[in-house]
Amino acid sequence: MPSTSPKSAQLQASPIRKLAPHARAAEARGIHVHYLNIGQPDMPTPPEMIAALHGLPLNRLAYAPSEGLPEAREAWSAFFTTWDVDFSPDQILVTSGASEAITFTLAVVAGGGGEVLVFEPCYTNYLSFAAQADVRMVPVTLEVEDAYHFGSADRLRARITPRTKAILLCNPSNPTGTVYTLEELEAVAEVAVERDLFVICDEVYREFVFDGGPVRSFTQFRDLADRIIVVDSVSKRFNACGVRIGCMATANRDVLDVALRFCQARLSVATAEQLMVVPMLTGGRGYSERLCVEYQTRRDTVYAGLERINGVHPHRSEGSFYTMTRLPIDSCETFAVWMLKDFERDGETVCLAPGEGFYVTEGLGVDEVRIAFMYDAVTLRRAMAVMDAAVAAYPARRELAAGVSV
Numbered sequence: 001m002p003s004t005s006p007k008s009a010q011l012q013a014s015p016i017r018k019l020a021p022h023a024r025a026a027e028a029r030g031i032h033v034h035y036l037n038i039g040q041p042d043m044p045t046p047p048e049m050i051a052a053l054h055g056l057p058l059n060r061l062a063y064a065p066s067e068g069l070p071e072a073r074e075a076w077s078a079f080f081t082t083w084d085v086d087f088s089p090d091q092i093l094v095t096s097g098a099s100e101a102i103t104f105t106l107a108v109v110a111g112g113g114g115e116v117l118v119f120e121p122c123y124t125n126y127l128s129f130a131a132q133a134d135v136r137m138v139p140v141t142l143e144v145e146d147a148y149h150f151g152s153a154d155r156l157r158a159r160i161t162p163r164t165k166a167i168l169l170c171n172p173s174n175p176t177g178t179v180y181t182l183e184e185l186e187a188v189a190e191v192a193v194e195r196d197l198f199v200i201c202d203e204v205y206r207e208f209v210f211d212g213g214p215v216r217s218f219t220q221f222r223d224l225a226d227r228i229i230v231v232d233s234v235s236k237r238f239n240a241c242g243v244r245i246g247c248m249a250t251a252n253r254d255v256l257d258v259a260l261r262f263c264q265a266r267l268s269v270a271t272a273e274q275l276m277v278v279p280m281l282t283g284g285r286g287y288s289e290r291l292c293v294e295y296q297t298r299r300d301t302v303y304a305g306l307e308r309i310n311g312v313h314p315h316r317s318e319g320s321f322y323t324m325t326r327l328p329i330d331s332c333e334t335f336a337v338w339m340l341k342d343f344e345r346d347g348e349t350v351c352l353a354p355g356e357g358f359y360v361t362e363g364l365g366v367d368e369v370r371i372a373f374m375y376d377a378v379t380l381r382r383a384m385a386v387m388d389a390a391v392a393a394y395p396a397r398r399e400l401a402a403g404v405s406v
């Protein structure tokens, strides 16, 4: 029998989705599962987008240009302007979500064995994108005790080698909810210039900043323009993950030229979907601002729920719609499986994303979980109460009474 290639077999299974069979089995037993593991927005896609889809003046779904339809590139450019980010339409390539934009960008700047610095815990798919692009992700490890902030430029410098080509920055962060401070962004900028690196800015959660904090794009460092590549998406800000529209944007002509060849090799992005996002990109700022208010309420609910769990010392997520926390439990993966297989409270249980999968470094994050705020506050309150009961009932709970530090 021919076999799959050893390299492709190394691609990790999604840590977010791998508990799904246990969750389905719990549901088959009649248990109600609260899915706190996945960042799939629960709110409806804006009617403007659906109406735009129905109203498209199309009688032939031809290939779109590889760089994206002019209408879509103009709409992205207009969208960026509302957030004080300057990219002209010809500096934007429309992609199948931010996922494709990141994969192309990694390949363009570091493909063929280059290294890219990334803060861990990180968005898990970065590792799979990097594997596809033949890029090595080099982690800068952040600590829950620092609310996953990194503080100083030296943390980055310490991980740079002659093969380092870029720093990948997800701000606000999935999975931690960290919004990097101005000083931290300045540190990234300083190191990028000093070591001649690109900065890949994953800003798919850009405007989801809580507590009135400033929405900062890395593009504010205008003198770094040629080093900056922004990746973006409609998925989260417009509750439209299934539309699969994103983009990469840069002022760097060489990057655009090479990236366009990747775009040409996959021919084009779906024509109708590029057009259906135009109304929200050009007029949707108020919509995503309202979403941010809702996510802040949910953040408050999750934070309050975590605070009530004995042995948990949560940090207050600053943005995106996630938080990570440490639980007083040795293996959160075993705990998450146990909650689905062996635990229920009044017919309910919770599905969590174990922290390990968000780390590049093996062995880290075993006592952490990521929580996504994908239910209204009432449901989240119930889910947090279920989690509290589960932590208390878990047989292998770390022995707090014995003074084990958590």
Ligand SMILES: Cc1ncc(COP(=O)(O)O)c(C=O)c1O
Residues within 6 Å of the ligand: 039, 096, 097, 098, 099, 100, 123, 170, 174, 202, 204, 232, 233, 234, 235, 241, 244, 245, 246
């Ligand atoms: C940080 C981050 N980047 C990129 C993506 C991919 O987004 P898209 O749906 O646009 O491919 C996600 C999706 O969850 C994400 O959280």
